[in-house]
Amino acid sequence: MIKVFVPRDSAALAVGADEVAKAIAKEAAAKKISIQIIRNSSRGLFWLEPFVEVDTPKGRVGYGPVAVSDVKALFKAKFLEGGKHRLAQGLVEEIPYLKKQERLTFARAGITDPLSLEDYRAHGGFEGLSKALKLSGADIVKEVADSGLRGRGGAGFPAGIKWKTVLDTKADQKYVCCNADEGDSGTYADRMVMEGDPFMLIEGMAIGGIATGATKGLIYIRSEYPHAIAVMKEAIAIAEKAGWLGHNIQGTDKSFTLEVRRGAGAYICGEETSMLESLEGKRGMVRAKPPIPALEGLFGKPTIINNVLTFAAVPFIIAKGGKAYADYGMGRSRGTLPFQLAGNVKRGGLVEKAFGVTLSELINDFGGGTFTGKKARAAQVGGPLGSYVPAQQFSMPMDYETFAANGAMVGHGGIVVFDATVDMAAQARFAMEFCAIESCGKCTPCRIGSVRGVEVIDRIVAGEDREMNAIVLEDLCATMTDGSLCAMGGLTPMPVMSAFRFFPEDFGMKKQTRKAAE
Amino acid sequence: MAKTTILEFKGKRADPAPQMAIAICAKHGDRPDALIEILHDLQEELGHVPEASLPAIAKSLNLSRAEIHGVVTFYHDFHSSPQKKHVLKICAAEACQSMGARELIALAEKLTKGKKITIEKVYCLGYCASSPALMVNGAPKARVDARSLKQIVAGLT
Numbered sequence: 001m002i003k004v005f006v007p008r009d010s011a012a013l014a015v016g017a018d019e020v021a022k023a024i025a026k027e028a029a030a031k032k033i034s035i036q037i038i039r040n041s042s043r044g045l046f047w048l049e050p051f052v053e054v055d056t057p058k059g060r061v062g063y064g065p066v067a068v069s070d071v072k073a074l075f076k077a078k079f080l081e082g083g084k085h086r087l088a089q090g091l092v093e094e095i096p097y098l099k100k101q102e103r104l105t106f107a108r109a110g111i112t113d114p115l116s117l118e119d120y121r122a123h124g125g126f127e128g129l130s131k132a133l134k135l136s137g138a139d140i141v142k143e144v145a146d147s148g149l150r151g152r153g154g155a156g157f158p159a160g161i162k163w164k165t166v167l168d169t170k171a172d173q174k175y176v177c178c179n180a181d182e183g184d185s186g187t188y189a190d191r192m193v194m195e196g197d198p199f200m201l202i203e204g205m206a207i208g209g210i211a212t213g214a215t216k217g218l219i220y221i222r223s224e225y226p227h228a229i230a231v232m233k234e235a236i237a238i239a240e241k242a243g244w245l246g247h248n249i250q251g252t253d254k255s256f257t258l259e260v261r262r263g264a265g266a267y268i269c270g271e272e273t274s275m276l277e278s279l280e281g282k283r284g285m286v287r288a289k290p291p292i293p294a295l296e297g298l299f300g301k302p303t304i305i306n307n308v309l310t311f312a313a314v315p316f317i318i319a320k321g322g323k324a325y326a327d328y329g330m331g332r333s334r335g336t337l338p339f340q341l342a343g344n345v346k347r348g349g350l351v352e353k354a355f356g357v358t359l360s361e362l363i364n365d366f367g368g369g370t371f372t373g374k375k376a377r378a379a380q381v382g383g384p385l386g387s388y389v390p391a392q393q394f395s396m397p398m399d400y401e402t403f404a405a406n407g408a409m410v411g412h413g414g415i416v417v418f419d420a421t422v423d424m425a426a427q428a429r430f431a432m433e434f435c436a437i438e439s440c441g442k443c444t445p446c447r448i449g450s451v452r453g454v455e456v457i458d459r460i461v462a463g464e465d466r467e468m469n470a471i472v473l474e475d476l477c478a479t480m481t482d483g484s485l486c487a488m489g490g491l492t493p494m495p496v497m498s499a500f501r502f503f504p505e506d507f508g509m510k511k512q513t514r515k516a517a518e
Numbered sequence: 519m520a521k522t523t524i525l526e527f528k529g530k531r532a533d534p535a536p537q538m539a540i541a542i543c544a545k546h547g548d549r550p551d552a553l554i555e556i557l558h559d560l561q562e563e564l565g566h567v568p569e570a571s572l573p574a575i576a577k578s579l580n581l582s583r584a585e586i587h588g589v590v591t592f593y594h595d596f597h598s599s600p601q602k603k604h605v606l607k608i609c610a611a612e613a614c615q616s617m618g619a620r621e622l623i624a625l626a627e628k629l630t631k632g633k634k635i636t637i638e639k640v641y642c643l644g645y646c647a648s649s650p651a652l653m654v655n656g657a658p659k660a661r662v663d664a665r666s667l668k669q670i671v672a673g674l675t
Contacts, residue, residue, distance in 0.1 A: 047647070049648065185614070225644060281552060281553035384612060418616045
């Protein structure tokens, strides 16, 4: 029987993957050809979705983007034997976009059926957890520390140090919380992990629990991801049944239970302390730090909080060793980061590469430039709180330190490309507006600063006392940066000031007058 | 979960919200930390979180009514009044902006005027490589343009 793969990732569903799968099944039945349709995860080559793959003796051959209206022609072109067609992409493993990547976390993306435990195990799944069950907590934590893994949520805090703190803290109950409130525009890697390789996240969190003695885990998933919520819940039930979660995991004395919690549309709950409040059933108001959550987290107990991608990197690290992971990367940024090409880009998708790849390689070589074919003007890197990087700085290598030195941030690895038609003053205004909408309201610089920020930008654009208002904007941004309780207010000035500094002409200012004002 | 039967009271229909709220709280073990899940479940049953359900939730969870009100109003997902028959969640965040989301939202507002469609601006649906994106009654749609938007709206009757 010929195996045909049609992704079930919701980004593929959003462009008609379900309809395509149905059309293929119908056509095969009409032609009396016996096929098996497998709903795999997405390869992350989103411009090719719905991306249909066929298992041939030479390997898997891909076709995309397939529309329902293409299905008859595909059968005519003998696509089930890898036949030629204008949508044919050849052997999937040989597609340069994929071949040039270093997929450690996304090694199974597009290959396996997300909810098949056999598929997962056949591709190295649960090797890390099996090994961890035989190790001491300190040994697991040391491996994570040796890998150099840093928090993938955006802040880049070393995971090993966080885990060690929780391990060394004595308590009657400890927790592992996964922050899956992936609210940053331009990012979707967490969603892909949860929808496409849920057992990997379960494995990573279970390793975290076993390492630190935490027996309860919670995954906080944003409500905008209903598909991810459904897949994670199903995967947890499967893993429990197979003895990879729950009491006495695989017959050992180790226990770890996992629960999914839905968010409720608040961006701020991606901030870890706000997420804790939300998990406790409260308003997502940011907590002051210290105490850090590793000491006093969920319900006041020691808690590991990491992003989906951080936990997802752990099974590889434990299975292959921290050094194998640390061999990738540059400087203090070790390992790989799943970059996410988004927005106005020709070939948008997931590119997992070692740190050190440049923005230009990502946007131009992988992405193929803008979707509209116009010149790229800027890219916002690291979500709504990340800087707008002007095209002349695209040669910057992607690593935490280089970006920080240039007043930008890598964040969660999202890259949103804008073409020449973008109005950077409108983007700066939106950053302030977004902060006003999503601020939890606890601290004044964020709550009021963002509202005043919108007003000041409006005045500058309207030409009211430009020079004076430019000073007010800078001063306001400095107050927000220095005086906000968390990253929401503290980083909103990043997109605002980068837009203002690099594109003053969009605000009606001349480049030289800006200099005179400084 | 099974829908609580609507109580008949002296010929008038009694408000089902408090009963429903009590049943949902019980399903979650009356745990205050499950409040957000409880509100989600309630909204799925009734389409919104009615004011009349708040005292019942407060009593079940042993919290004050003000605390419940605070949570309901904090989160964008919860509505205190019913939405229209259809809900169109349109992404208004940066990746979609770079592909014309501002114009698409303006068009959607124009097209849905007077129709039973609630337009809700959301910030990121996670389809940023296939922008602009939206959700029609929970079903995701990406690479939406003016033409496909018109088709989508026409299909919502």
